[in-house]
Amino acid sequence: MDMSFSPEDQAFRAEVRQFLKDRLPARLSEKVRLHQELTKDEIEEWHAVLNEKGWLAGNWPVEFGGAGWTAIQRHIFEEESALAHAPRILPFGIAMLGPVLQKFGSKEQQDHYLPRILNGQDWWCQGYSEPGAGSDLASLKTTAVRDGDHYIVNGQKTWTTLGQHANWIFCLVRTDSTVKAQEGISFLLIDMTTPGITVRPIVLLEGTPEVNEVFFDDVRVPVENLVGKENKGWTYAKYLLTHERTNIAGVGFATAGLAALKRIARAQVANGRPLIENPLFAARLAEVEIDLMAMSTTNLRMLAQAAAGQVPGAESSMLKLKGTQIRQAINDLTRRAVGPWALAFPSEALEGANDDAPPGPAEAAGATRAYLNNRKLSIYGGSNEIQRGIIAKSLLGL
Amino acid sequence: MDFGFTEEQTMLGESLARTLERGPDSAALFDLGTGAALMTEEAGGFGGTGADILMVFRTLGRAGAVMPLLDSVVLGAGILAAAGEADLAEAAASGEARVAVALDEPGQRYDGTVATRAEGDRLTGEKSVVPGAEDATHLIVRATDGLWLVEAGAEGLAMRGYALMDGGRAAEVTLKDTAARRIGDVSLLEQPLAAAILAVCADALGVMEKAVELTTDYLKTRKQFGRPIGSFQAVQHRMADLLTEVEQARSAVWNLAGNLDAPDRDRHVAATKSLVGRVALYVAEETIQLHGGIGMTEEYELAPLARRLLAADARFGDSDHHLERFIAVSAA
Numbered sequence: 001m002d003m004s005f006s007p008e009d010q011a012f013r014a015e016v017r018q019f020l021k022d023r024l025p026a027r028l029s030e031k032v033r034l035h036q037e038l039t040k041d042e043i044e045e046w047h048a049v050l051n052e053k054g055w056l057a058g059n060w061p062v063e064f065g066g067a068g069w070t071a072i073q074r075h076i077f078e079e080e081s082a083l084a085h086a087p088r089i090l091p092f093g094i095a096m097l098g099p100v101l102q103k104f105g106s107k108e109q110q111d112h113y114l115p116r117i118l119n120g121q122d123w124w125c126q127g128y129s130e131p132g133a134g135s136d137l138a139s140l141k142t143t144a145v146r147d148g149d150h151y152i153v154n155g156q157k158t159w160t161t162l163g164q165h166a167n168w169i170f171c172l173v174r175t176d177s178t179v180k181a182q183e184g185i186s187f188l189l190i191d192m193t194t195p196g197i198t199v200r201p202i203v204l205l206e207g208t209p210e211v212n213e214v215f216f217d218d219v220r221v222p223v224e225n226l227v228g229k230e231n232k233g234w235t236y237a238k239y240l241l242t243h244e245r246t247n248i249a250g251v252g253f254a255t256a257g258l259a260a261l262k263r264i265a266r267a268q269v270a271n272g273r274p275l276i277e278n279p280l281f282a283a284r285l286a287e288v289e290i291d292l293m294a295m296s297t298t299n300l301r302m303l304a305q306a307a308a309g310q311v312p313g314a315e316s317s318m319l320k321l322k323g324t325q326i327r328q329a330i331n332d333l334t335r336r337a338v339g340p341w342a343l344a345f346p347s348e349a350l351e352g353a354n355d356d357a358p359p360g361p362a363e364a365a366g367a368t369r370a371y372l373n374n375r376k377l378s379i380y381g382g383s384n385e386i387q388r389g390i391i392a393k394s395l396l397g398l
Numbered sequence: 399m400d401f402g403f404t405e406e407q408t409m410l411g412e413s414l415a416r417t418l419e420r421g422p423d424s425a426a427l428f429d430l431g432t433g434a435a436l437m438t439e440e441a442g443g444f445g446g447t448g449a450d451i452l453m454v455f456r457t458l459g460r461a462g463a464v465m466p467l468l469d470s471v472v473l474g475a476g477i478l479a480a481a482g483e484a485d486l487a488e489a490a491a492s493g494e495a496r497v498a499v500a501l502d503e504p505g506q507r508y509d510g511t512v513a514t515r516a517e518g519d520r521l522t523g524e525k526s527v528v529p530g531a532e533d534a535t536h537l538i539v540r541a542t543d544g545l546w547l548v549e550a551g552a553e554g555l556a557m558r559g560y561a562l563m564d565g566g567r568a569a570e571v572t573l574k575d576t577a578a579r580r581i582g583d584v585s586l587l588e589q590p591l592a593a594a595i596l597a598v599c600a601d602a603l604g605v606m607e608k609a610v611e612l613t614t615d616y617l618k619t620r621k622q623f624g625r626p627i628g629s630f631q632a633v634q635h636r637m638a639d640l641l642t643e644v645e646q647a648r649s650a651v652w653n654l655a656g657n658l659d660a661p662d663r664d665r666h667v668a669a670t671k672s673l674v675g676r677v678a679l680y681v682a683e684e685t686i687q688l689h690g691g692i693g694m695t696e697e698y699e700l701a702p703l704a705r706r707l708l709a710a711d712a713r714f715g716d717s718d719h720h721l722e723r724f725i726a727v728s729a730a
Contacts, residue, residue: 291673294646298646298649315645389631389634
């Protein structure tokens with residue numbers, strides 16, 4: 001038993017830290033730290049910096065232009081990036097579509113799409129959920145009907161994160177409705193500029209249009225945009241979801257969030273003393289920190305298993321469950337820590353709708369916003385109730 | 399990074415489990431060299447690392463065995479070795495001597511405040527909840543000015559024994575002008591106590607694993623409304639939460655085992671004991687609830703597991719005590 005990182009991994013961490021210090025613009029990290037909305041240009045700016053270094057796609061093999069990192073290296077990069085308040089790498093092209101194309105796409109698709117993901121020519125979004133297909137994703141109803149060398153797509157996708165910036169969407173569509181739900185689904189790549197596509201923003205409860213509805217009305221999609229085989233899309237979708245689940249624990253985000261919470265709790269005053277010394281608050285804080293220490297080790301144990309060639313199973317569901325509980329608890333404590341300023345609805349100030357800074361300490365608006373926005377953590381990526389079902393069924397065999 | 403055990407540690411765990419299957423025989427355990435495996439080389443053993451302690455006590459917890467290894471070896475022999483009492487330490491580690499450690503006093507809970515005092519080489523005071531005191535050949539007593547060694551049968555030494563939640567026994571101990579020998583400062587306790595807390599937590603982990611297995615089997619076989627009760631979602635989700643918390647406890651135990659000699663050992667001691675205590679109570683309560691009526695009975699094998707988990711929380715400071723300690727250590 002040796003719980004320390006190898007000398008190679010420690011050297012890698014130092015290299016990542018130095019890179020972030022040298023190349024992460026303070027303009028961006030400050031916005032991330034305060035939970036302000038990044039513009040499309042700002043996200044693309046950070047992608048370009050990482051791509052220049054060859055670090056944009058840590059999870060991709062080198063042959064596809066990735067960094068070919070180990071699971072531990074990826075963890076280190078994600079943790080250091082979160083601690084430095086670097087913008088999050090968009091998962092849609094890098095973490096989700098990339099691995100699917102590498103595994104199931106044609107040579108032409110790989111040669112065409114993968115470099116465009118890396119160099120920022122394409123911004124992908126995910127067309128999975130529908131108004132009637134959330135946790136029960138396989139019940140999706142958007143249809144693709146073959147017409148010569150095109151599919152005609154009709155239907156509606158929803159919760160399409162940052163779809164307002166995207167020029168491409170990968171979609172699960174129904175190509176056979178006469179068979180079992182999972183067996184009639186195909187995986188289709190669709191150009192968002194095709195006639196018949198309408199994107200409508202959905203404003204979330206913290207006041208930002210983070211997600212969208214996407215409507216398809218007789219949209220013509222060339223058949224060469226089909227990934228893999230027709231009606232095998234569910235297999236690819238499941239493969240994609242396993243990649244969505246890497247870094248599912250969010251240890252880096254939680255660690256950075258806890259550090260930010262402590263800074264606020266030291267600056268805030270309760271009964272004439274720093275809030276962090278208030279016994280009730282200190283106990284709540286300590287409990288979360290202790291939970292995070294354990295969860296972070298669970299995460300490393302799973303990574304070590306993955307490095308040894310074991311496929312993570314339902315354990316990743318436990319990480320999702322506990323990781324999101326911890327992050328939401330940190331968001332809750334941070335919101336409490338700013339005291340009465342938690343009353344202010346931060347939407348206007350964060351969008352820059354007026355020139356005034358938000359009231360209270362600089363972190364206050366971001367604290368309330370993150371609290372509201374991160375209610376999503378226990379809903380998306382397979383809700384926590386779905387995760388409990390997976391744990392019960394696969395680990396208990398119930 | 400390596401979360402696993404050495405071949406020797408794995409083999410020891412396996413032979414320990416096999417021996418315990420034949421019954422709770424402490425002589426057989428000492429014959430296997432379990433005591434020496436819990437002691438460092440400097441202390442005359444061949445192990446004593448966090449991983450050794452984890453392996454031995456998780457196995458004991460799984461087997462539900464009540465053994466003198468925690469009090470007499472990890473804590474007792476550990477203190478004696480630190481105090482330079484090599485012969486007695488070795489006797490305790492080999493099972494020849496039995497050591498009980500008298501730390502707490504009535505009304506003082508876990509804070510380490512003591513009133514037992516020495517006058518010359520005589521001790522007078524009251525010690526509460528001293529596990530293994532009745533069987534001990536020697537007592538280590540925490541007094542105001544350090545740690546003292548008292549021999550069994552010494553004049554003025556009185557005990558009132560009783561059963562413990564975990565199946566062992568303890569005693570309320572009274573010392574009245576009892577002959578004793580000072581063996582060192584209270585600070586000698588620090589490392590053996592950290593190791594003993596790891597031992598309690600690893601034991602609790604073994605018990606929790608066992609309780610989860612027992613409950614899972616029961617949920618698969620017990621039928622109501624014509625279906626196994628484990629097929630009901632309300633039950634499944636409680637079980638999934640339970641497993642997730644046990645996974646947290648497992649990682650917490652690993653954290654302490656891996657950091658038993660680290661500079662921030664005390665922070666890990668507090669974090670692990672607080673989390674394991676909290677989860678141990680949760681597992682005891684939930685597994686009883688998930689079993690229903692049968693879980694309430696003395697006859698069913700869950701009862702000793704649940705009681706052992708309660709004991710784990712109450713030993714060496716409960717989860718609230720260690721939460722406070724974690725706050726204090728983190729602020730320092």
